[in-house]
Amino acid sequence: MENDFNKEEKNGLYKAIFSRRDVRSNFISKDINTKVLTRILRAAHHAPSVGFSQPWNFILIKNHDTKKTVKESFKKEKQKAAKEIDGSKKSKYLSFKLEGILESPLNICVTYDPSKFGPFIIGKSSVPNTGLYSVCCAIQNLWLASRTEGIGVGWVSILSNDVLRKVLKIPDHIIPVAYLCLGYVYEFSSRPDLEKAKWLSRLSLDEVVFYEEWDKKQSPQWNEIKNMIKANLDYA
Ligand SMILES: Cc1cc2nc3c(=O)[nH]c(=O)nc-3n(C[C@H](O)[C@H](O)[C@H](O)COP(=O)(O)O)c2cc1C
Numbered sequence: 001m002e003n004d005f006n007k008e009e010k011n012g013l014y015k016a017i018f019s020r021r022d023v024r025s026n027f028i029s030k031d032i033n034t035k036v037l038t039r040i041l042r043a044a045h046h047a048p049s050v051g052f053s054q055p056w057n058f059i060l061i062k063n064h065d066t067k068k069t070v071k072e073s074f075k076k077e078k079q080k081a082a083k084e085i086d087g088s089k090k091s092k093y094l095s096f097k098l099e100g101i102l103e104s105p106l107n108i109c110v111t112y113d114p115s116k117f118g119p120f121i122i123g124k125s126s127v128p129n130t131g132l133y134s135v136c137c138a139i140q141n142l143w144l145a146s147r148t149e150g151i152g153v154g155w156v157s158i159l160s161n162d163v164l165r166k167v168l169k170i171p172d173h174i175i176p177v178a179y180l181c182l183g184y185v186y187e188f189s190s191r192p193d194l195e196k197a198k199w200l201s202r203l204s205l206d207e208v209v210f211y212e213e214w215d216k217k218q219s220p221q222w223n224e225i226k227n228m229i230k231a232n233l234d235y236a
Contacts, residue, residue, distance in 0.1 A: 023152030051122035
């Protein structure tokens with residue numbers, strides 16, 4: 001079959017991928033329109049999932065008291081995490097803005113239900129984590145679809161799942177996977193905030209690609225791509 005993505009469509013997808021950001025600030029108070037939110041949720045729901053188990057649920061949250069409880073949990077967990085850091089990095093970590101729970105008009109908790117469709121799911125027996133991986137695929141779809149709608153998403157993982165369970169009435173067998181903050185933004189940063197703050201930098205593609213075996217950095221039959229990656233050439 002001929003590729004049924006034309007150049008413009010391909011560029012659109014790559015633009016969403018490369019310009020997606022984790023957003024913690026710059027939110028504006030404009031509400032997300034129902035049609036747009038439905039499109040984003042539908043995109044998330046069309047993610048791949050192990051054995052087609054679709055093990056996700058999306059809890060949509062606007063209630064201010066709920067958000068305040070979640071924010072309190074964030075504050076506690078952030079302080080707790082700071083104890084693991086030594087020296088000047090600690091104050092740097094504490095100065096970072098790492099959530100936009102109250103500023104964003106919509107929060108979404110994405111959960112994983114390991115029991116959906118019963119105990120046997122095709123593909124899950126050998127690697128049970130594939131259920132969780134599926135939920136992460138849905139989150140990525142949601143993140144990219146939001147970006148194309150001009151909506152920023154921030155993933156807040158500095159939270160207690162026990163607090164989330166309690167405030168959102170999540171049953172014991174369901175696992176909270178992500179707490180997301182969504183909203184329109186003034187702008188999307190061109191680079192990750194943590195990169196701009198010189199916390200960590202993006203690795204080169206060359207560092208993360210191996211050829212045929214773990215840690216094998218070259219092999220004659222892979223020279224062409226190796227050179228292209230090293231020269232930082234584009235897919236075009
Ligand atoms: C599983 C996961 C958990 C994350 N948790 C947080 C978080 O608690 N707070 C935060 O500010 N960013 C969080 N992030 C966002 C990352 O810091 C961000 O993706 C990374 O710095 C790269 O930036 P970018 O997403 O803008 O490209 C999380 C991202 C992922 C994938």
